[in-house]
Amino acid sequence: MNKHTKTFILCVGSLILGSGAVQADKLADVLARGKLIVGTGSTNPPWHFRDEAGNLAGFDVDVAKIVAKGLFDDAEKVEFVIQASDARIPNVVTDKVDITCQFMTVTAARAQQVAFTLPYYREGVGFLLTKDAKHKTYDELKAAGAAVTVSVLQNVYAEEMVHQALPEAKVDQYESVDLMYQALNSGRADAAATDMSSLKWFMKQNPDKYLDAGYGWNPQTYSCAIKKGDADWLNFVNIALREALSGVEFATYSASFEKWFGEAPPAPKIGFPAELR
Amino acid sequence: MGEFFAEIWTARAQLAEGLLATIEISAVAIFTGSALGLFTGIGLVYGWRPLRWLLRFYVDVVRGTPVLVLILATFYILAVFGVQFTAVGSGMFALSLFCGGHLGEIVRGALQTIPATQIDAGKSVGLRMPQILLLVLLPQALRQILPVWINTAVEIVKASTLLSIIGVGELLLKTQEIIGRNFLTLEFYTFAGLLYFLVNFSIERFGRIVERRLALA
Numbered sequence: 001m002n003k004h005t006k007t008f009i010l011c012v013g014s015l016i017l018g019s020g021a022v023q024a025d026k027l028a029d030v031l032a033r034g035k036l037i038v039g040t041g042s043t044n045p046p047w048h049f050r051d052e053a054g055n056l057a058g059f060d061v062d063v064a065k066i067v068a069k070g071l072f073d074d075a076e077k078v079e080f081v082i083q084a085s086d087a088r089i090p091n092v093v094t095d096k097v098d099i100t101c102q103f104m105t106v107t108a109a110r111a112q113q114v115a116f117t118l119p120y121y122r123e124g125v126g127f128l129l130t131k132d133a134k135h136k137t138y139d140e141l142k143a144a145g146a147a148v149t150v151s152v153l154q155n156v157y158a159e160e161m162v163h164q165a166l167p168e169a170k171v172d173q174y175e176s177v178d179l180m181y182q183a184l185n186s187g188r189a190d191a192a193a194t195d196m197s198s199l200k201w202f203m204k205q206n207p208d209k210y211l212d213a214g215y216g217w218n219p220q221t222y223s224c225a226i227k228k229g230d231a232d233w234l235n236f237v238n239i240a241l242r243e244a245l246s247g248v249e250f251a252t253y254s255a256s257f258e259k260w261f262g263e264a265p266p267a268p269k270i271g272f273p274a275e276l277r
Numbered sequence: 278m279g280e281f282f283a284e285i286w287t288a289r290a291q292l293a294e295g296l297l298a299t300i301e302i303s304a305v306a307i308f309t310g311s312a313l314g315l316f317t318g319i320g321l322v323y324g325w326r327p328l329r330w331l332l333r334f335y336v337d338v339v340r341g342t343p344v345l346v347l348i349l350a351t352f353y354i355l356a357v358f359g360v361q362f363t364a365v366g367s368g369m370f371a372l373s374l375f376c377g378g379h380l381g382e383i384v385r386g387a388l389q390t391i392p393a394t395q396i397d398a399g400k401s402v403g404l405r406m407p408q409i410l411l412l413v414l415l416p417q418a419l420r421q422i423l424p425v426w427i428n429t430a431v432e433i434v435k436a437s438t439l440l441s442i443i444g445v446g447e448l449l450l451k452t453q454e455i456i457g458r459n460f461l462t463l464e465f466y467t468f469a470g471l472l473y474f475l476v477n478f479s480i481e482r483f484g485r486i487v488e489r490r491l492a493l494a
Binding site: 042043044049050051052054081082083084090094095096176177178181 | 287288290352356357441442450453456457460
């Protein structure tokens with residue numbers, strides 16, 4: 001076997017054996033490509049949906065654009081890959097997307113499969129009331145006890161979830177969101193229990209018709225997810241998100257937050273960086 | 278009801294886009310799948326033995342697997358080996374394989390119903406095998422294949438809805454996007470159902486016309 005053959009065999013061998021272990025450098029790949037590929041959905045406002053012009057919009061979409069702006073100084077250099085919720089992890093793991101931002105709840109079990117970035121929202125459940133409701137706050141609802149009926153989207157845990165907040169309330173489950181809201185509007189329910197983000201979005205779209213009972217529970221943290229094993233990429237995305245929540249990009253984050261949830265997030269306090277306390 | 282029509286008007290571009298995507302994907306899958314099926318069917322009957330085994334394996338795998346699994350497999354398994362297909366690409370690929378597998382078996386069945394003596398007859402008038410196939414066997418087989426072929430085409434259009442799961446913006450996903458915005462669940466699913474019915478009804482009508490033209494007297 002001459003020298004060249006040996007070298008060739010070594011090269012091919014190391015390619016085959018090493019192909020799984022090649023040092024990932026997503027940051028360099030993305031920069032070289034000139035656009036960020038983001039996995040998200042298209043059917044859940046205010047997170048990710050098509051607006052009336054057919055363009056992708058929502059808070060997840062805006063968060064992805066903040067990362068793109070950090071990469072290219074151009075928030076539009078993003079290619080969105082539409083995926084179902086159950087494709088969030090597979091699409092990250094198989095490199096279909098560079099990052100997934102799709103109202104993804106952080107759980108320890110999921111963290112074994114993907115790397116989570118810093119969170120950008122904390123979801124919870126709240127009560128939506130009509131403006132002329134009999135009970136206008138959470139305390140009034142609670143005091144009314146069994147006299148209160150709550151409409152909620154059908155779910156195995158729906159009854160238990162409502163009872164965490166209102167132990168005695170009667171729970172009516174509906175099979176679609178529009179029916180749940182209809183029950184509230186027609187007075188068949190005193191309150192509708194729904195995700196805080198959906199609640200805020202609904203109030204924003206129907207101004208002066210509804211109230212928020214002012215109580216949230218059932219916390220869930222939303223983060224973007226990337227493939228495990230690339231510390232540089234994770235660090236970059238984290239920095240981009242951290243500075244959106246508390247640094248130079250706060251104005252962008254804040255404007256988007258207000259656009260989708262109808263209220264501005266608390267501004268970072270100037271002076272000592274509070275997250276290091 | 279007025280709200281529904283207003284929402285349809287607002288969403289007209291999205292609906293049109295979805296309908297066109299459904300038609301385009303189905304058409305590509307039906308045409309490539311038909312070519313693949315014809316080749317597979319002929320190969321299964323007259324092929325060289327290893328080719329026959331290979332085609333038999335292909336047909337059995339495709340016919341024995343749910344289309345959804347086939348779609349997810351083409352989208353994800355190839356990615357593990359570093360081949361990145363777009364969602365539309367892998368969707369068309371999976372549906373073509375599906376169509377080809379089913380038609381292959383149909384073509385095989387049709388060819389085998391033609392008496393073997395016809396091949397001998399063809400040879401005796403000096404025709405070679407490819408000519409026999411083209412001039413004697415296929416014209417007779419096609420008449421039998423046609424109704425089932427139309428049926429397969431309709432199945433492909435219906436199966437294309439499964440591509441919404443891997444994020445292809447066909448009619449079903451576009452409908453879901455519209456519902457996500459305006460919550461008119463029942464109305465828009467019914468409307469989508471109507472559009473699918475119209476597409477499939479046209480295919481069936483077209484099939485009937487061709488069938489009538491090919492009928493023996």
